[in-house]
Amino acid sequence: MEALSGILYPYKDLIGSIAGIVTIGQMFSGTFMCYDMYKQGDTGGMGVMPFLGGFIMGVLNLKYGYMIRDDTMILVNFVGLALSIIYLMVYFNYAQDKVTVWAKMGLGGAFAAAVIAYSEMEDPKVVEHRFGLILTAFMFWLIASPLFGLSDIIKNKSTEGLPFPMIFSGTIVTFMWLLYGVVLKNQFIVVSRRRGRSRPFNLSVP
Template sequence: MDWGLVEIVSFVATVTNVLLFLSGMQIISKIYTRGSSQGFSVLPFVVCFVSSTLWTKYGLLSEDSIMILVNFIGVVIEGFYTAVFYLNTKQKQKKLQMTIFSLLAFMFAVLIYTKYFVNPDLALNHHGFICAAFNIINYAAPLSSAAVVIRKKSTENLSLLLSVVYFLVSLEWFFYGYLHQDNFIMIPNTLGILFCSFQLSLFVFYPSKRTISDQKPDVVTF
């Protein structure tokens, strides 16, 4: 089998993205072992589940097998994470329930809208626009921690490894979108590259002040 540039980029993006999904196992293992989700947020898992579901639908509309494969894997993994998190939350607070309900309601609203309320010829564009906008919001969300980093002049609460991985994933999907001439994939990942580059620059200007003795494990976020 002869592999061209498209096949190589598709394979690398798929493997990297699946590994990123699996990185959440670190937190889920701790939650399951302790029997409690205290100290962790369900938001990253639910957001990733919703995003994966929407992009799976986009893959179906655009007949893109790679998008379907990668994001369906994300749906299964992130759905599992969310279920484990919820089952190990002893006190089901309204905030937790509202967070999950609101995001799932948004997801189903988008799926119903593009299925029943949009001309089939326009469904791909409408759905792609929503997916891209949702991705941009997700990429921009971690930047809220930048203000804390700049104020404290330390990146001790940021994960360098995850920042690098996010940068690589954004770069890979940008090239994937470029090779397929798909702006809905290319544009959000262009911004993702910029956001991740900014976050990585913080490690240069504000190195961590933690010593080896007081260093805490980095929390995996999505």
């Protein structure tokens, strides 16, 4: 990675700008899902986790961006967090079981708050590394979450619960952030991008 980082470093700002632009563009892929909910008048079998996961990742990645003092990450995740909140509001509006959705949103918010609180109390010498570990672990869980409903997808022979626009755009976005992680020599960005190419939802980036 050292050699590749040295080759790419002169293009750091360009790679970061492209990664930021394609990511912000991908963030708007959630509007397709919201439009489908508007036309159907309900969530169409889509779970809340794609939107809730985007919200949590937005919060945590924004914090991580401040930790490593990277302006590109801060800007992208700020926009992603704002859009995630809008998407959650739309989803909640069309959800039939609002109590369950509200409970999941509460748990997600509590988890994000707990991690942020931990980062404020942890030793500054180790907090960046440990926060990165938590962030990466949560991302791996998000990546694996669609597999939890794999049996239903096979049984119903329907992929309605898998948002193709976000899967496709997420592949492009994760590749750009993989390059950016190599340039920054940041192992957490590199690892999460390698694992994140199949993510069904990727509103925010590490």
